[in-house]
Amino acid sequence: MAGTETQQDGLQENRVFNPPADFTAHAAIAGMDAYNTLCAEAAADYEGFWARLARETVSWHKPFTKTLNESEAPFYKWFEDGELNVSYNCLDRNLENGNADKTALIFEADDGKVTTATYRQLHARVCQFANGLKSRGIKKGDRVVIYMPMSIEGVAAMQACARIGATHSVVFGGFSAKSLQDRIIDAGAVAVITADEQMRGGKPLPLKAIVDEALGMGGCDTIRDVIVYKRTGGNVAWTEGRDLWLHDVIDGQADQCEPEWVGAEHPLFILYTSGSTGTPKGVQHSSGGYLLWAAQTMKWTFDIKPNDVFWCTADIGWITGHTYVAYGPLAVGATQVVFEGIPTFPHAGRFWETIAKHKVSIFYTAPTAIRSLIKASDTDAKVHPKNFDLSSLRLLGSVGEPINPEAWMWYYKNVGQERCPIVDTFWQTETGGHMISPMPGATPMVPGSCTLPLPGIMAAIVDEAGQDVPNGQGGILVVKRPWPSMIRTIWGNPERFKSGYFPPELGGTLYLAGDGAVRNKDTGNFTITGRIDDVLNVSGHRMGTMEIESALVANPLVAEAAVVGKPDETTGEAICAFVVLKRARPTGDEAKQLAQELRNWVGKEIGPIAKPKEIRFGDNLPKTRSGKIMRRLLRVLAKDEQITQDISTLENPAILEQLKQAI
Numbered sequence: 001m002a003g004t005e006t007q008q009d010g011l012q013e014n015r016v017f018n019p020p021a022d023f024t025a026h027a028a029i030a031g032m033d034a035y036n037t038l039c040a041e042a043a044a045d046y047e048g049f050w051a052r053l054a055r056e057t058v059s060w061h062k063p064f065t066k067t068l069n070e071s072e073a074p075f076y077k078w079f080e081d082g083e084l085n086v087s088y089n090c091l092d093r094n095l096e097n098g099n100a101d102k103t104a105l106i107f108e109a110d111d112g113k114v115t116t117a118t119y120r121q122l123h124a125r126v127c128q129f130a131n132g133l134k135s136r137g138i139k140k141g142d143r144v145v146i147y148m149p150m151s152i153e154g155v156a157a158m159q160a161c162a163r164i165g166a167t168h169s170v171v172f173g174g175f176s177a178k179s180l181q182d183r184i185i186d187a188g189a190v191a192v193i194t195a196d197e198q199m200r201g202g203k204p205l206p207l208k209a210i211v212d213e214a215l216g217m218g219g220c221d222t223i224r225d226v227i228v229y230k231r232t233g234g235n236v237a238w239t240e241g242r243d244l245w246l247h248d249v250i251d252g253q254a255d256q257c258e259p260e261w262v263g264a265e266h267p268l269f270i271l272y273t274s275g276s277t278g279t280p281k282g283v284q285h286s287s288g289g290y291l292l293w294a295a296q297t298m299k300w301t302f303d304i305k306p307n308d309v310f311w312c313t314a315d316i317g318w319i320t321g322h323t324y325v326a327y328g329p330l331a332v333g334a335t336q337v338v339f340e341g342i343p344t345f346p347h348a349g350r351f352w353e354t355i356a357k358h359k360v361s362i363f364y365t366a367p368t369a370i371r372s373l374i375k376a377s378d379t380d381a382k383v384h385p386k387n388f389d390l391s392s393l394r395l396l397g398s399v400g401e402p403i404n405p406e407a408w409m410w411y412y413k414n415v416g417q418e419r420c421p422i423v424d425t426f427w428q429t430e431t432g433g434h435m436i437s438p439m440p441g442a443t444p445m446v447p448g449s450c451t452l453p454l455p456g457i458m459a460a461i462v463d464e465a466g467q468d469v470p471n472g473q474g475g476i477l478v479v480k481r482p483w484p485s486m487i488r489t490i491w492g493n494p495e496r497f498k499s500g501y502f503p504p505e506l507g508g509t510l511y512l513a514g515d516g517a518v519r520n521k522d523t524g525n526f527t528i529t530g531r532i533d534d535v536l537n538v539s540g541h542r543m544g545t546m547e548i549e550s551a552l553v554a555n556p557l558v559a560e561a562a563v564v565g566k567p568d569e570t571t572g573e574a575i576c577a578f579v580v581l582k583r584a585r586p587t588g589d590e591a592k593q594l595a596q597e598l599r600n601w602v603g604k605e606i607g608p609i610a611k612p613k614e615i616r617f618g619d620n621l622p623k624t625r626s627g628k629i630m631r632r633l634l635r636v637l638a639k640d641e642q643i644t645q646d647i648s649t650l651e652n653p654a655i656l657e658q659l660k661q662a663i
C-alpha cells in the first residue's frame with residue numbers, strides 16, 4: 001500500500017471497505033437498514049428506545065417506571081426508581097442462564113502462564129471477596145481504591161465492590177505515589193486493595209511500596225485497611241493493624257453473598273481522568289445506565305456471540321478496562337482474555353501469539369500498540385503477524401486515539417487478513433462506552449474515520465456559539481441529548497461538571513466532548529481531529545498539560561514551565577516541555593543531565609507515562625506584553641517548524657531562537 005500524503009489525512013481518505021457479507025448475515029445489526037431502523041426508533045421516541053433496551057439488556061431487581069429525569073439537568077437521572085446489582089448481572093445471571101461452566105476469564109500472565117476461571121468459579125471468588133470486604137466493615141457507599149495489576153483478582157475486586165455497593169476507584173498501576181495519594185484523598189477512600197508487585201516485561205515493579213509511600217505522605221486519614229494480593233511474593237514492608245493479605249481476608253469466607261440492591265443511579269465507580277485545567281477529576285458513573293451501555297455495546301459494536309473469545313488489551317486502570325474487561329464482557333456472558341503483560345515481551349509478536357494460543361475472535365487494542373508493532377515487524381520479520389495463526393479472528397477494534405489510515409490498513413490486511421471488519425471506536429472516560437463507531441455488520445468503513453454515532457447517540461458538530469455546522473466544515477464535537485452511560489458528575493465538584501461539560505457559551509445543554517471533528521460531506525462520517533483543549537493524548541493516555549506544568553514547577557530548580565504536544569509517529573502525541581530554571585540556562589551536558597532529572601521528577605510526581613519526551617531550556621518563555629505564554633508558538637517550535645505566524649504581540653522575540661534548540 002502506498003503511503004501518500006493524502007492518505008495521512010483522514011479528511012481526504014476515500015477508500016471504503018464494506019462489511020463482508022458473511023459477517024453481516026449473522027450480525028446483531030445486520031446492514032445499514034437495520035442500523036437506520038434503530039436510529040429512527042431513537043429519534044421517534046427517545047425515552048421509549050432506551051427503556052426498551054434497558055428492559056431487554058439489564059436484569060432489574062425492581063423494574064424502573066421512570067426512564068429519564070431531566071428536571072435537574074445536566075444532572076440527568078436514568079431509570080432512577082429501578083434497582084439492580086451490577087455484579088448480579090455479570091455473574092449470577094450467567095449461572096442462571098446456562099453459562100456456569102463456561103470460561104469467563106482466561107488470564108495470560110506476563111510470563112505466559114495461564115489461569116482460567118469459569119463463571120461459577122468467578123462468582124464464588126467474588127462472593128468470598130465481597131464477604132471479606134464486608135468483614136472489614138466496608139459497606140454500601142464507601143469508596144475503595146484499587147491499585148492492582150491486570151489479574152483475575154483485579155477484576156474480582158471491582159466486581160466485589162459492585163456486589164456490596166461500594167464505589168471503586170481504580171488507579172492505574174503506572175501512577176506515582178503522589179497521584180495515588182491525591183486520588184485517595186479526593187475520593188475519601190476507606191481501603192486500598194493492591195498487590196505486592198506487578199510483573200511487566202519480565203520485571204517485578206512495586207505496588208504495595210507505592211501505596212505505603214502514598215499513605216506516608218499524609219492526609220489519607222480515611223484509609224483503614226490496605227488489602228494486599230500476593231502476586232509475586234516479593235518483599236514488602238508491613239504495617240500491623242492496617243495491612244492485610246487478601247487471602248487472609250477472603251479464604252474461608254462463604255462463597256455466596258446476597259447482592260446489595262442499589263438504585264440505578266448509585267455510583268458504581270469513580271475514575272480519575274485529566275482535564276485541561278487543575279488536578280485530575282473524578283468522573284462518577286452510575287450503575288444502571290452504565291451497565292446497560294457496557295452490555296449493549298458488546299452486542300452492537302463487538303457483535304458478541306456465545307462462542308467468541310474476546311480480548312481487550314486495556315488495563316483495568318482505564319475506562320476501556322472498566323467497560324470492556326471488568327463489566328461489559330461479563331454482562332453478556334462472554335469468554336475473555338485478561339492480559340497482564342506488554343505487547344513487546346518476550347517479543348513483539350506476543351499479541352499475535354496470544355491470539356493464536358487462545359483462539360481469540362475479537363481483538364480490541366490501541367493505535368499506539370499497532371504502530372509500535374508495525375515498526376517492530378519491519379525490523380524483525382519473525383514477529384510479523386503472518387507468522388502466527390490468526391484464523392480465529394473475526395473482528396478487530398481500535399480505541400483511545402485517532403488511528404492513522406496507514407496503521408488502519410496494516411491492521412486490516414495483516415492482522416484481519418482483509419476478512420475482519422475494524423471498529424474504530426470513539427469514546428471517552430466520561431461517556432462510559434462507545435459513542436461513534438462502525439457497526440461491524442453494517443457500516444461501510446473508512447480508514448481513519450470512526451464513521452457514525454451508535455443508535456441513540458445524538459452526536460453533532462457545532463460552531464463556537466453552539467450552532468450546527470454543515471457537513472464538510474470542522475467544528476466542536478457535542479452530544480445533544482443525555483444518554484444512559486454518561487458521566488453523572490465530577491466527584492465532589494458538581495460545578496466543574498456543569499461548567500466544563502455543558503458550557504454556557506454553547507447554550508448549556510450540549511455535552512462538550514473536548515474534541516474537534518468534521519463530518520464527510522457525502523457520507524456524514526465523523527473524523528475526530530483531536531482535542532480542542534489543553535489535553536494531550538500520548539499512547540492513548542490522556543494527560544493535562546497543566547498537570548505536567550504543575551509537576552515541573554513543583555521542582556525547586558524550576559521557575560516556569562510550559563508544556564505542549566508534538567506529533568509523534570508511534571505515540572500519537574509526545575510531551576514537549578519548555579522550562580525556565582531559577583538558575584542560568586543550562587547548555588551541553590548540564591542541560592542533558594538536568595533534563596533527565598526533571599523527567600524523573602515528573603515520573604515521581606505523576607507517573608512514568610507523564611515524563612516529557614523532550615525538554616528545552618530558555619531564559620524565558622515567549623510571552624505577550626501582558627505576560628501570557630504564547631503556546632501556539634511553542635507548538636510550532638516543538639515541531640521544529642518555521643514560525644510563520646504573526647509575532648508582533650510577542651514581547652521577547654529573541655527567545656524563539658533559544659527555544660528552537662533541542663538538547
Ligand code: PRX
Binds near residue numbers: 403425430450515
Ligand atoms: O480525544 C479523544 C481520544 O481520547 C479521548 C478520551 O480519552 P479517555 O477518556 O482516556 O478515553 C480513552 C478510551 C475511550 C477523546 O476525547 N479518542 C478516544 N478514542 C478515539 C479518540 N480519538 C480518535 N478516535 C478514537 N477512536
